Amino acid sequence: xxxxxxxxxxSAYKDGELDEALRxxxxxxxxxxxxxxEELRELDQIDLLVRGLPELAxxxxxxxxxxxxxxxAKAGNHLKMSLLRRISGRFLNLADSVFQLLxxxxxxRTGSLDEFGDFPPLSLSYAYFQLIGx
Amino acid sequence: MAELxxxxxxxxxxxxxxxxxxxxxxxxxxxxxxxxxxxRNSVLNFIYKYLGDRFGAEDLAQEVFLRVYSSAAxxxxxxxxxxWIFKIAYNLSVNxxxxxxxxxxxxxxxxxxxxxxxxxxxxxxxxLKEILLDAVARLPEKQKAALLLRVNEELSYSEIGNxxxxxxxxxESLLFRARENLRKMLGExxxxxxxxx
Numbered sequence: 658x659x660x661x662x663x664x665x666x667x668s669a670y671k672d673g674e675l676d677e678a679l680r681x682x683x684x685x686x687x688x689x690x691x692x693x694x695e696e697l698r699e700l701d702q703i704d705l706l707v708r709g710l711p712e713l714a715x716x717x718x719x720x721x722x723x724x725x726x727x728x729x730a731k732a733g734n735h736l737k738m739s740l741l742r743r744i745s746g747r748f749l750n751l752a753d754s755v756f757q758l759l760x761x762x763x764x765x766r767t768g769s770l771d772e773f774g775d776f777p778p779l780s781l782s783y784a785y786f787q788l789i790g791x
Numbered sequence: 792m793a794e795l796x797x798x799x800x801x802x803x804x805x806x807x808x809x810x811x812x813x814x815x816x817x818x819x820x821x822x823x824x825x826x827x828x829x830x831r832n833s834v835l836n837f838i839y840k841y842l843g844d845r846f847g848a849e850d851l852a853q854e855v856f857l858r859v860y861s862s863a864a865x866x867x868x869x870x871x872x873x874x875w876i877f878k879i880a881y882n883l884s885v886n887x888x889x890x891x892x893x894x895x896x897x898x899x900x901x902x903x904x905x906x907x908x909x910x911x912x913x914x915x916x917x918x919l920k921e922i923l924l925d926a927v928a929r930l931p932e933k934q935k936a937a938l939l940l941r942v943n944e945e946l947s948y949s950e951i952g953n954x955x956x957x958x959x960x961x962x963e964s965l966l967f968r969a970r971e972n973l974r975k976m977l978g979e980x981x982x983x984x985x986x987x988x
Binding site for chain 1: 820823824827828831832835836839840845848849852853856857860861919920923924927938939941942943947948959963966967970973974977
């Protein structure tokens with residue numbers, strides 16, 4: 658392998674990410690090539706500098722602020738859902754009132770479906786008919 | 792949702808982190824606090840070094856954890872939790888850079904000035920670390936992320952590939968070019984000033 662090809666592998670060699678065969682080739686080349694040894698040294702120096710970049714420490718309220726934001730988001734969702742339920746409930750009532758004006762319309766809330774409600778007690782269907790019968 | 796491959800090589804040690812994510816997914820706030828304590832500084836510093844300034848870094852780091860919280864229930868334990876968290880941090884940082892570039896374009900249009908986000912700062916009077924922070928921030932996006940994840944977070948090439956959604960050979964090339972570019976950008980500063988550290 659020529660010098661230029663070895664050069665492009667120095668970064669991965671340094672990181673220990675080359676396969677064994679390639680790693681051995683680079684190691685052998687480094688024994689005889691001053692330029693590559695110098696470049697490897699510079700790569701080490703670059704990493705050392707990057708590792709030494711100034712660090713920030715999270716503020717004391719960092720965690721509590723996130724927790725508060727998750728709680729307020731949750732509260733916001735509850736509010737949205739209850740508003741949605743209220744609005745959809747009113748819309749259904751309104752639609753029901755409109756349909757009641759139509760000739761021959763029988764509202765499901767009149768309890769006239771009782772005749773179909775002979776399900777065993779405690780079954781889901783029984784509970785459902787109890788609910789709509791009221 | 793982060794798509795994580797099984798090539799990360801799951802260690803039994805990270806099983807506890809899966810359990811932590813599972814608990815967070817079911818709304819366990821103390822588990823969430825534990826995860827934040829563990830990753831807050833590394834996430835904050837990844838974002839800080841990626842953006843090249845501290846402005847907005849903490850807000851963005853908080854946003855990372857909010858995303859973790861909201862998508863914990865959908866987390867698929869096929870890769871490291873840290874890889875997943877850094878993928879969220881990387882995506883948000885890229886969006887932030889794009890947002891800033893858009894703002895610069897708007898300012899440029901409004902004021903009629905030639906403002907360039909990635910314009911090199913004057914280096915006179917700056918310390919080596921500030922010069923370096925500026926140089927890192929000016930690297931192309933993926934090179935910068937790959938370098939920070941490798942050097943500071945010590946992620947493997949495979950893990951970096953998962954964060955950036957690229958192949959291992961692309962990571963190899965990104966890191967080679969990142970180090971090469973930094974070497975060129977720093978020029979004599981590396982040689983001249985590092986001796987005095």
